[in-house]
Amino acid sequence: MNHAAISVIKVKDTLMVTMPSDPDDSTIAALQERVLESMERHAAKGLILDISAVETLDSYFARTVTETAQMVLLMGGRTIIVGMRPAVAMTATQMGLKLNRIETALSVDRALEIVDTPPKPSGNHRQ
Amino acid sequence: MLQTLADTISDYAIIFLDPNGNVTTWNKAAERLKGWTAEEIIGQHFSKFYPPEDVAKGKTELELKTAARDGRFEDEGWRIRKDGKRFWANVILTALRDKNGNLLGYGKVTRDLSERRRTEEQIHKQAQEIFEMAVVPVVQVWEGVILVPLIGTLDSQRTQQLMERLLNKVTETSSPVALLDITGVPAIDSQTAQHLIETVSAVRLLGAEVILTGVRPSIAQTLVHLGIDLSNVITRASLAAGLRMALNILHLNVVSHDSTR
Numbered sequence: 001m002n003h004a005a006i007s008v009i010k011v012k013d014t015l016m017v018t019m020p021s022d023p024d025d026s027t028i029a030a031l032q033e034r035v036l037e038s039m040e041r042h043a044a045k046g047l048i049l050d051i052s053a054v055e056t057l058d059s060y061f062a063r064t065v066t067e068t069a070q071m072v073l074l075m076g077g078r079t080i081i082v083g084m085r086p087a088v089a090m091t092a093t094q095m096g097l098k099l100n101r102i103e104t105a106l107s108v109d110r111a112l113e114i115v116d117t118p119p120k121p122s123g124n125h126r127q
Numbered sequence: 128m129l130q131t132l133a134d135t136i137s138d139y140a141i142i143f144l145d146p147n148g149n150v151t152t153w154n155k156a157a158e159r160l161k162g163w164t165a166e167e168i169i170g171q172h173f174s175k176f177y178p179p180e181d182v183a184k185g186k187t188e189l190e191l192k193t194a195a196r197d198g199r200f201e202d203e204g205w206r207i208r209k210d211g212k213r214f215w216a217n218v219i220l221t222a223l224r225d226k227n228g229n230l231l232g233y234g235k236v237t238r239d240l241s242e243r244r245r246t247e248e249q250i251h252k253q254a255q256e257i258f259e260m261a262v263v264p265v266v267q268v269w270e271g272v273i274l275v276p277l278i279g280t281l282d283s284q285r286t287q288q289l290m291e292r293l294l295n296k297v298t299e300t301s302s303p304v305a306l307l308d309i310t311g312v313p314a315i316d317s318q319t320a321q322h323l324i325e326t327v328s329a330v331r332l333l334g335a336e337v338i339l340t341g342v343r344p345s346i347a348q349t350l351v352h353l354g355i356d357l358s359n360v361i362t363r364a365s366l367a368a369g370l371r372m373a374l375n376i377l378h379l380n381v382v383s384h385d386s387t388r
């Protein structure tokens with residue numbers, strides 16, 4: 001499998017991944033593998049997934065991201081999605097795509113702050 | 128022959144008038160459209176079909192004169208049925224002359240355009256609403272807090288536009304909190320609530336939070352009675368309470384300068 005399209009960067013104890021603009025299925029599959037490998041190797045506290053370049057979010061991508069987030073959670077980390085485009089968010093909502101139990105942030109800065117705060121029991125819903 | 132032809136046409140009221148404007152023939156469609164039978168109307172002046180205010184303005188005389196002068200007169204306007212109800216009609220008045228050019232009378236073709244007019248009015252109303260929606264402001268009330276005051280009924284189309292504007296503004300200003308104020312929304316039904324929930328989910332995907340403010344008692348009652356679950360949405364009764372909550376999310380405190388207070 002070609003893993004070149006995905007690179008996982010470790011910053012302190014957080015993993016950062018930037019998705020390419022039009023990820024194909026093998027890139028998406030690679031994402032999961034690389035992330036989980038890195039989680040194991042670095043015992044990271046969280047994963048920040050920057051999708052600001054992504055223009056369309058299909059159901060396969062959404063599902064893989066949700067699954068990966070669950071796996072990361074099982075390995076003791078949090079997943080924060082950063083930079084979703086308005087158009088993508090709108091399509092995702094209208095298509096009923098669910099990104100359950102995934103936290104989101106407007107910027108990587110904010111995501112780093114979230115990683116440093118203790119997780120809230122209710123997932124991404126601040127009350 | 129002409130009478131037979133006129134009688135077989137069902138969508139157009141075709142009548143003939145004498146040079147003074149009195150009805151001389153009356154087809155079946157005219158009967159259906161205007162309500163009078165041939166016996167009742169033949170010999171009567173055609174001003175009977177016009178609203179009194181138009182007759183008072185001399186509109187019927189003007190129409191005859193114009194048709195006589197130009198050969199033809201076309202008009203769209205309100206006309207009256209026998210029962211007094213108004214309908215929106217397209218009327219074509221044609222002057223009929225003999226070989227020597229003497230005026231024999233007029234042919235009058237009337238078409239009921241009420242349906243079309245209703246559609247036009249509806250389209251106009253919707254266009255107006257869309258225009259009003261387009262000027263709904265999305266304003267930044269604090270660093271990191273934007274406010275959308277919603278006014279009027281929310282349908283799918285408006286929600287779509289609202290979502291678009293709101294999401295773009297959240298990204299543009301990189302505001303972690305958006306206040307969605309529904310004080311100006313007259314009533315909420317399950318569909319409207321669904322639209323609001325969708326908007327909230329979309330904003331969350333960007334990494335921002337929505338606070339729904341202006342939940343009046345009547346709206347709170349409706350939401351509970353309809354069984355709409357907004358437990359995942361932060362809601363507040365007033366905009367002030369919502370703003371306080373927003374500042375709280377941003378870890379900001381409002382402190383009075385006067386320490387005695």
